[in-house]
Amino acid sequence: MMKKIEAIIRPSALRAVLDGLKAVGYPGVTVAEVQGHGKQKGITESYRGQSVEGLLPKLVVTAVVGDKQVKKVVDIIVKSARTGEIGDGKIFVSPVSDAIRIRTGEKGEKAV
């Protein structure tokens, strides 16, 4: 079976995370730009004196891998993305029931 690993990271950690993932067999990844905040608050911005409660820019790196690889991938991301400061992000792991490679129609773990 497979799991989806979604890592919310600092934009500055992207290169390190991608480099780290190469070392564990280079799974397919997608990266999306998002804005967000964790338990800490966002940041207050000001436009012509008017306050706006802002969110911080983050990236979500998503990879789907076989169950056996989950721990390795998570460890790599944690290691690559950690600075030790508040705002390093989080990783969520969730079940994936199937995967299909569009080009070939292959299914399951072969497809990831």
Next chain:
Amino acid sequence: MMKKIEAIIRPSALRAVLDGLKAVGYPGVTVAEVQGHGKQKGITESYRGQSVEGLLPKLVVTAVVGDKQVKKVVDIIVKSARTGEIGDGKIFVSPVSDAIRIRTGEKGEKAV
């Protein structure tokens, strides 16, 4: 029960995928721009001579449908998005434990 179908596709396949989905009851879809790579590598870019390892632009089309519809939707996406070349993308299917329509508060399959 319901499943979330996430299809990572080429941007050029969007119109065909959306047209194809109309034929199967027009489920709600969201489309997000992402960048990514599959098993194949990304592409090397160069800015004033400095190399940057780039990712390719992709779209993620997400739809949540009832279990019985999953196969039909996946087949349609595969058919619509396939060119036969590397880079056609992947589809991930994962379980969804509940769905709620915000306007009415309806829950479960009625809400998707």
Next chain:
Amino acid sequence: MGFFEKLRALFKRRTAALAAAGFSALASAAVWAQQAAPVTTAASAGASAAAAPVVSAGSPQAISAGDTAWLLASAALVLLMTPGLAFFYAGMVRKKNVMATIMQSFIMIALISVQWVIWGYSLAFGPGKSFLFGGLDWLFLKHLPDVSPLAPTVPHYAYMIFQAMFAIITPALICGAYAERLSFKGFVVFSLLWATFVYDPIAHLVWGGGYFGSLGALDFAGGTVVHMSSGYSALALALLLGTRKGYGKENMPPHNLTLVLLGASLLWFGWFGFNAGSACAANALACNAFVTTNTATAMAALMWCAVEMVHRGKATTLGAASGAVAGLVAITPACGFVDLIGSLWIGAIVSILCYTAIQVKIKLGYDDSLDTFGVHGVGGTWGALATGIWALKSINSGGADGVLAGNPGQFLIQLKTVGFTAVYSIALTVVLYFIVDKTVGMRVHQKEEELGLDLSQHGEEGYHI
């Protein structure tokens, strides 16, 4: 909000009274005009006086290629200000309204260019002698003399098209007040009426040989005619239209500050044509206007940042851009009458005034969305009054001395012009608002506003996957 709602209600109830007040002001002004008749053409000011200090009947001057070159270049520069304004405003709105906001400026170029050559120029600068209008003798630019007495060294077409660019940008400035909530049809009809019944008369009164010019009011490049007229009309419209849906509850940060800075930069660039071009000649006065314009603008941008540092702890790029625009606005009436020291003061003070006005607006809760009143109304008023303070006859022999040079009377003349322009602009805007609202409609429906004007009014989006 409470204050504002009351004010708005008052505004709506008192429309007739206000309009009446406006018109009675007009009527009394007409009386003054007749009293003032003897001085007519003696010391008419602004672009005209500046350009033509030595004009008198009987000695026609030759066309100067240099002056013509500069005035045509200036007209092109001023044209670019309106797209500059489009981007300045469009970057400040939400993504769903970006194109509609650009359109409000861009289509104004088309709309008023045509209005101006058909009837606008005739109404504003035609030879007629009525109080508000120059008459219809120059419809379709027929019967135009070879040169205008207001710019005797260039072909008349050069002066006419230079003035066209002013007529274009003025109603476009108002867009900042009704951003993100006006219907496109209402916008087009209102703008056309406003150009005809507000801009053209005020241009006539101040520049086109009308009452305030004769009175000796100083407005080199449009502090009253352009910035106050649009600024006070913007205030009236903001009150009449009410706030945007979600104002004060939703975040409405500028969706693209790079566009704002691009627009501000084009404005600064084009404004050299606006101000230095208003000399209508490539002479020392044009150079003075160029230098005072640049200096006041720079000073105002610095000062806005300084005020922000004191008030919020950080200087912002939006603040620098806003300060630059405020400085440009304030120096506009003064640039051809004041010296360098005057321009430094005018620029430094305007940012304090405009920044404060915007904080007051936030407190009061009315929604002058992109601060047309806060910047152009307040900045234009300050500039017009400041001209009465710092003006020097030694800079412009066709002008007058101000308070600091021992002529407090000039300040009173400026005050009178300021008062009239504010009252007239507000009164007419209220009348036009109700006419357009009852016919084609001004504000979009709530659902259209929620969807965004780009999709609801134009059926397109600014950015696509």
Next chain:
Amino acid sequence: MGFFEKLRALFKRRTAALAAAGFSALASAAVWAQQAAPVTTAASAGASAAAAPVVSAGSPQAISAGDTAWLLASAALVLLMTPGLAFFYAGMVRKKNVMATIMQSFIMIALISVQWVIWGYSLAFGPGKSFLFGGLDWLFLKHLPDVSPLAPTVPHYAYMIFQAMFAIITPALICGAYAERLSFKGFVVFSLLWATFVYDPIAHLVWGGGYFGSLGALDFAGGTVVHMSSGYSALALALLLGTRKGYGKENMPPHNLTLVLLGASLLWFGWFGFNAGSACAANALACNAFVTTNTATAMAALMWCAVEMVHRGKATTLGAASGAVAGLVAITPACGFVDLIGSLWIGAIVSILCYTAIQVKIKLGYDDSLDTFGVHGVGGTWGALATGIWALKSINSGGADGVLAGNPGQFLIQLKTVGFTAVYSIALTVVLYFIVDKTVGMRVHQKEEELGLDLSQHGEEGYHI
């Protein structure tokens, strides 16, 4: 699609025949030229005639600082049009091709600037007497007289560099036809050949002392030379290259309309240099060109919006921008020959024609991606013919009267120039296409096209996370 595919096949098969036809047209034109020889230099028109109606041998005019200031300012304005075009086009393509599209205009400034000073200006404006070229006497701008007879009151370099800007933007206009699918190498080689063998000869024929100028063809600022030459070449290229991958199946909306409007605004601004600068002097004629340019553009933008309202129910910003560009194109040959009324008609009608042409293109299914033919080809043709309708000798004594002033013969001269320009441009483009396609290659591979030209041709992306 059936029609288009057939047309394309026909086109490819008939290349040799077409090229032959083009050249035989040339040959017969050469015969006319000799017959027409007696009238040479009598009524040469366009920028030249406009600028120098009184030029005759023996009476050198002094250099005018005013005229020089205006021509230099105009050259700078026209330079900015090419980046304007870059943004206008780049906003309309998909995100993956934004930089490649900007590059096609931007690098053209570099490429043709060098071509022009080395051999382009000599070929187009040199003193040689061959039918197609002005010869090689002025290679590297050697042996240039102090002034050009076409602009006798400014230093020759001012006229030369002003003309360089025209030579730059013309091949850049074609980019709209092959957007999103041309290889960068093919683009560079094709553009260089096209500038040399299409632009330079046509400029020579119409402006540089060649046959059509002698015939009395009126083209003030480049309706045939710039817009028809690029527009018809664009049509040929669109047919030869075939549609973009996925055309008609994928959505291909403009990826960033703010860029399109920025580009259109810079084009409008810069076009004042293009048209009013073509008077080569800061005089009344320049002012007339400035006013007719602005008026036709404004009218065309309004009319495009009106047509959209009727046809689709909503006016769009892309439509307003497209209408403005169509108006600028159409008034280009006419601006120094027609009056205000003529400019209103020319602007109003061009939008109807171009809008219709684009609807027809969509029906036929060929892929003139950004409508270079639909706007520049159709609009340029209309402008050239309209000049023959509305021209007035009272506006430009170096020009001629048109049909409405009782001179239908002018329309026939315009028609002849239009026909020649279209046939020559198409024929030569077909020949150059095959030469370049067989050597360096024109179209990118399917995979490169799918990936986008930014990554495949340049290894960079416009926007980054």
